[in-house]
Amino acid sequence: MKGRLKIxxxxxxxALVSLANAQNNKxxxxxxxxxxxxxxxxxxxxxxxxxxxASAAVKEAIQRRLPDASLSGSYIRLANPAVDLKTKSSNxxxxxxxxxxxxxxxxxxxxxxxxSLPIYAGGKISYGIxxxxxxxxxxxxxxxNSKEEVIDNTIEAYVNLYKANAxxxxxxxxxxxxxxxxxxxxxxxxxxxxxxNDLLKVQLQASNVELSLLDARNNxxxxxxxxxxxxxxxxxxxxAPDSTVxxxxxxxxxxxxxxxxxxxxxxxxxxxxxxxxxxxxxxxAIKADRYPAIALTGGYxxxxxxxxxTITNAANIGVGISYNLGSLWKNKxxxxxAEAQSRQLEAxxxxxxxxxxxxxxxxxxxxxxxxxxxxVYTKAVEQADENYRIVKNKYNNGLATVTDxxxxxxxxxxxxxxxxxxxxxxxxVYNQLLEAAGxxxxxxxx
Numbered sequence: 001m002k003g004r005l006k007i008x009x010x011x012x013x014x015a016l017v018s019l020a021n022a023q024n025n026k027x028x029x030x031x032x033x034x035x036x037x038x039x040x041x042x043x044x045x046x047x048x049x050x051x052x053x054a055s056a057a058v059k060e061a062i063q064r065r066l067p068d069a070s071l072s073g074s075y076i077r078l079a080n081p082a083v084d085l086k087t088k089s090s091n092x093x094x095x096x097x098x099x100x101x102x103x104x105x106x107x108x109x110x111x112x113x114x115x116s117l118p119i120y121a122g123g124k125i126s127y128g129i130x131x132x133x134x135x136x137x138x139x140x141x142x143x144x145n146s147k148e149e150v151i152d153n154t155i156e157a158y159v160n161l162y163k164a165n166a167x168x169x170x171x172x173x174x175x176x177x178x179x180x181x182x183x184x185x186x187x188x189x190x191x192x193x194x195x196x197n198d199l200l201k202v203q204l205q206a207s208n209v210e211l212s213l214l215d216a217r218n219n220x221x222x223x224x225x226x227x228x229x230x231x232x233x234x235x236x237x238x239x240a241p242d243s244t245v246x247x248x249x250x251x252x253x254x255x256x257x258x259x260x261x262x263x264x265x266x267x268x269x270x271x272x273x274x275x276x277x278x279x280x281x282x283x284x285a286i287k288a289d290r291y292p293a294i295a296l297t298g299g300y301x302x303x304x305x306x307x308x309x310t311i312t313n314a315a316n317i318g319v320g321i322s323y324n325l326g327s328l329w330k331n332k333x334x335x336x337x338a339e340a341q342s343r344q345l346e347a348x349x350x351x352x353x354x355x356x357x358x359x360x361x362x363x364x365x366x367x368x369x370x371x372x373x374x375x376v377y378t379k380a381v382e383q384a385d386e387n388y389r390i391v392k393n394k395y396n397n398g399l400a401t402v403t404d405x406x407x408x409x410x411x412x413x414x415x416x417x418x419x420x421x422x423x424x425x426x427x428x429v430y431n432q433l434l435e436a437a438g439x440x441x442x443x444x445x446x
Contacts, residue, residue: 026233027240030158033231037154040232044150047143054136061132064125065118067296073111080104110303110311116320117296122288127281134278138271144441145267152435154230159424161227162241164220166420171213174413178206185402198402205406209413246423250430255364258437262360265438269356272349279342286334292323356436363433370426377419384408384415 038044118125181202188194228235263269297320303311391408394400434440 025238025240027242028158029242030155030245033158033227034151034154036231036233037150038147040230041146041150043146044143047139047146051136051139051143054132054139058129058132058136061125061129064128067115067117069113069115071111071113074109076108078106078108080106105305105308108303108305110301112299112301114299115297118293119296119319120292120294122291122293124285124288127285127288131278131281131285134274134281138274138278141267141271141274145271148267148435148438148440151440152431155431156428157223157227157230158241159245159428161220161223161239162243162245163421163424164216164223165241166243166424167216167417168213168220170413170417170420171209171216174409175206175209175213177409178202178209182206201402201406205409246420246427248427250426252367252430252433255361258364258433259357259360261437261439262356263353265442266356267438269349269352269438272345272352276342276345276349279338279345283335283338283342286331286338289324289327289331289334292321295320295322359436360433363429363436366429367426367433370422370429374419374422374426377415377422380415381419384412388412 182199185194185199185202189196189199224237224239225235227233227239228237233239296317298317299315301311301314301316303309388408388411391400391404395402395405431440
């Protein structure tokens with residue numbers, strides 16, 4: 001009775017685990033993976049915040065054209081001062097009284113409102129606005145470039161998940177065959193029709209396949225967790241990649257077409273050009289310090305000193321000119337620094353141009369190599385299948401050994417695994433070529 005209950009509990013446990021895994025299984029297409037990765041990418045969130053910051057900097061630069069205004073006021077309590085005016089009037093005769101004396105003042109209040117509207121500042125405000133716009137646009141391009149990187153990383157992770165899943169399936173199928181062979185050979189060995197050594201060989205092969213299957217499952221679980229984290233999903237979500245992801249026909253142009261596309265479409269290259277333009281404007285803005293600043297000014301003053309003074313309606317308006325004479329000898333170093341930064345960005349732009357050309361060439365050569373490997377592995381699969389068929393027929397007819405059969409089986413498994421990996425790698429390499437050309441995020445026609 002206890003044994004039956006134990007079996008029932010085990011069956012229920014297995015059923016519950018299977019049900020939980022089934023609930024967490026999630027079929028996932030490549031486009032869905034890309035959409036989720038873009039939505040949950042931490043890097044893209046950082047880039048969006050940088051774009052917002054740069055947009056706010058543009059607004060700040062534009063607001064420098066607006067008038068500055070300040071309002072100040074104060075209320076003061078005073079002690080009774082002892083004042084003795086040493087003037088002739090104070091020494092003149094007369095019984096006097098207090099009528100002509102100094103009034104006692106013990107408090108005072110005043111308020112000042114001033115405003116200044118810049119009219120001319122040597123172009124510094126305009127240069128600042130244009131420079132901030134270039135930098136804001138550069139941040140937007142950086143965000144688009146990061147988006148392409150996220151897409152490429154997602155595609156590579158997705159294909160790696162497919163490769164790990166395909167390896168698990170191949171080893172599982174091969175393990176079933178190996179275990180069946182062990183069972184058949186065990187029966188033959190029991191009946192004295194097979195040497196013990198031959199049985200040990202097929203048992204060893206089955207053990208090796210089982211060990212390879214364990215490694216493949218570990219790789220698959222790790223790839224699955226990596227994909228879950230990348231997509232913002234719970235780590236226990238089991239993803240089922242679309243097997244048709246590797247069954248694509250790619251249309252690839254010439255190397256020169258991809259180089260020209262990269263120079264035209266790469267967002268990081270364009271962003272660097274914008275930063276160079278912003279640096280050039282920075283040089284002009286610093287040079288603008290050599291010119292005077294002109295502003296329209298205005299103000300209002302009100303004051304009240306009881307028993308002594310009251311001021312109201314004291315408004316003023318005019319034009320103010322300021323000129324920093326120190327800029328004539330202090331600005332030279334600042335200009336040299338700004339010009340050096342501009343030259344540095346220009347050199348960086350040239351270096352980036354070379355690196356982009358190298359990246360495109362490398363990606364294009366990798367693509368050609370992947371296609372050549374795929375041709376070789378296709379032939380290898382045909383050869384391995386035919387070799388296994390021949391060796392198996394020979395073994396059935398007593399013309400081949402168990403060792404020959406095991407080696408042919410291993411070669412067949414390896415050829416199929418290499419072929420699946422090569423097809424998957426071709427997808428990764430193709431998309432890396434598109435990323436190098438700056439067109440990965442654009443709609444593709446295969």
